[in-house]
Amino acid sequence: MLFRxxxxxxxxPLLVINCGGTPDKNPLLEEAKTKYQKAENDTLIVSxxxxxxxxxxxxxxxxxxxxxxxxxxxLVSHHAYIAKQKVAIARETAELNAAQDEVQRAETQRQxxxxxxxxxxxxxxxxxxxxxxxxxxxxxQRARELARQVNQLQAQQTERGLVLTLxxxxxxxxxxxxxxxxxxxxxxxxxFMEEYPKRNVMIEGYTDNIGAAxxxxxxxxxxxxxxxxxxxxxxISSNRIQxxxxxxxxxxxxxxxxxxxxxxxxVEVVISDKNGDIQKRSS
Amino acid sequence: MxxxxxxxxxxxxxxxxxxxxxxxxNSRKKLDQAKSLIEQKKYEKAKRLAERAExxxxxAEERSLSKKAQNAxxxxxxxxxxxxxxxxxxxxxx
Numbered sequence: 001m002l003f004r005x006x007x008x009x010x011x012x013p014l015l016v017i018n019c020g021g022t023p024d025k026n027p028l029l030e031e032a033k034t035k036y037q038k039a040e041n042d043t044l045i046v047s048x049x050x051x052x053x054x055x056x057x058x059x060x061x062x063x064x065x066x067x068x069x070x071x072x073x074x075l076v077s078h079h080a081y082i083a084k085q086k087v088a089i090a091r092e093t094a095e096l097n098a099a100q101d102e103v104q105r106a107e108t109q110r111q112x113x114x115x116x117x118x119x120x121x122x123x124x125x126x127x128x129x130x131x132x133x134x135x136x137x138x139x140x141q142r143a144r145e146l147a148r149q150v151n152q153l154q155a156q157q158t159e160r161g162l163v164l165t166l167x168x169x170x171x172x173x174x175x176x177x178x179x180x181x182x183x184x185x186x187x188x189x190x191x192f193m194e195e196y197p198k199r200n201v202m203i204e205g206y207t208d209n210i211g212a213a214x215x216x217x218x219x220x221x222x223x224x225x226x227x228x229x230x231x232x233x234x235x236i237s238s239n240r241i242q243x244x245x246x247x248x249x250x251x252x253x254x255x256x257x258x259x260x261x262x263x264x265x266x267v268e269v270v271i272s273d274k275n276g277d278i279q280k281r282s283s
Numbered sequence: 284m285x286x287x288x289x290x291x292x293x294x295x296x297x298x299x300x301x302x303x304x305x306x307x308x309n310s311r312k313k314l315d316q317a318k319s320l321i322e323q324k325k326y327e328k329a330k331r332l333a334e335r336a337e338x339x340x341x342x343a344e345e346r347s348l349s350k351k352a353q354n355a356x357x358x359x360x361x362x363x364x365x366x367x368x369x370x371x372x373x374x375x376x377x
Contacts, residue, residue, distance in 0.1 A: 078331045085338040092345035099352030106359035113366045120370055 026073060028080040029063050035087045036060050048094035056086035149192050153185075155271060160279045162271040164189060166227065167262070176222035178230055186227055189269060190234030200240040200272040203227050204281075208261035209248040221245025223267050242278070250281070284321075287314050287333045290340035294347065299340075302347035310339035 036056055039045045045053055063079035066072075155164040170182030178186065193199060205220030224243040232238055253260035272278045291310055299307045313336035320329035 075331075078335065081335055082338050085335075085342050089338070089342050089345050092342065092349040096345065096349035096352050099349060099356050102356045103352060103359060106356060106363060110359060110363050110366070113363055113370070117366065117370045117373075120374055124373075 026063075026067055026076050026080060028077045028084070029067055032060055032063065032080040032084040032087065035084055039087050039090055042091075042094075044098060045090050045094040048097040049090045052086065052090035052093045056083055056090050059083035059086050146196065149188075149195070150271075153188055153192060155269075160270055160281070161273060164269040164271065166267040166269070167265075170267075171223055171265075174219070176219065176226045178226055182227075183230060186230040187234065190231050190236055192271075193231070193236050193240065194234075196274070198274050198276055200242070200276045200278065201231075202242045202244065202270040202272075202278045204244045204246055204268045204270065206246050206250060206252075206264060206266050206268065207248050208251070208264040209255045210261065213247055217245050217247030219245075220247050220267075227267055227269070240276075246281075284314075284317065284329075284333050287317070287337040287340065290337045290344070294340045294344040297344055297347045298351065299343040299347045302350045303343040306339055306343035306346060310336045310343060312336075313339060 039053060039056070059079055060083035063076055063083055066079060067076045150162055153162075153164050155162040157163075164185075166182060166185055170179050170185065171177070172179060189201070193201065203224040205222070205224035207216040207220050209216075221243065222245070224245055228238070228241045228243050231241055248255075248264070251260075251264045252266070253263040255261050255264060270278050287310070291307070291314065294303070294307055294310070313332050317329040317332040317336060320326075320332060
């Protein structure tokens with residue numbers, strides 16, 4: 001009695017599984033069928049692995065036929081297994097082919113990006129070249145401008161550098177204050193110094209040999225100082241301006257004639273090189 | 284049997300050990316079983332097992348190739364992304 005009950009309980013789930021179908025279905029064949037159907041409906045596999053899919057189908061067909069002919073279950077399962085694996089192979093083949101297509105597309109894209117990069121690099125180089133060219137042009141323009149300004153200042157190129165000479169007519173007799181004409185010259189110099197902030201000046205006062213040497217030295221220094229003051233009034237920093245009073249030293253003409261003495265009464269402005277350096281008087 | 288061995292070798296050569304180790308193992312196991320079946324003179328059974336082993340090896344090979352190709356796609360896409368980023372940064376630095 002107990003045995004019968006047990007048989008009933010065990011057969012119940014089997015009945016559920018088998019209900020609606022042939023009672024002796026081959027599970028492996030069923031699995032292969034399901035997998036094949038899924039692959040058959042997969043457009044990727046159909047388009048990318050048609051041959052592999054066909055091989056799977058043929059193997060499945062073989063298994064089916066054997067089953068329908070009531071052949072050995074093991075043989076049916078054998079072909080069903082091969083069919084199932086061939087479906088899997090078809091799927092991998094499709095994915096492989098799709099990936100290879102993708103590699104090709106990506107490679108093309110990579111090339112495009114590389115070309116883009118090169119173009120961008122070339123553009124940047126062109127930009128740099130243009131910038132360098134325009135800087136060179138600016139530099140040349142600056143040099144021309146300097147030449148023009150120096151010309152306007154009526155400065156002379158000497159072995160000590162550019163020297164601007166303010167004659168004594170720009171000062172009242174025995175006075176250190178600048179006349180209006182002198183101020184104009186100083187304004188030009190201030191403008192120049194503003195435009196060329198790296199250039200410094202040395203202002204040197206000189207006299208003729210009339211009068212006491214010590215007095216002349218003081219007068220020449222006061223005159224140099226008033227030029228400095230005028231530059232500072234124009235906003236030029238005092239540390240860019242040095243002064244010297246040389247008195248009757250370093251005459252540029254004979255003191256024996258009035259014309260010569262007039263040339264000796266002067267203020268010289270030595271303009272530094274572009275590093276701000278001024279060569280000192282050696283003699 | 285020889286075809287099965289060749290298929291396993293081929294799978295091995297494309298790196299199935301790393302990319303499809305399970306399939307490769309299935310194949311080898313079946314081949315070993317087929318060998319012992321031959322010793323027992325169960326030739327028909329051995330032949331079938333060898334055939335199943337062969338298809339397992341083929342799957343291992345195909346899966347390896349596919350995975351490798353997919354990795355290559357990933358790598359390429361990544362390198363393109365990095366390239367694009369570099370170009371962008373480069374342009375911003377200009």
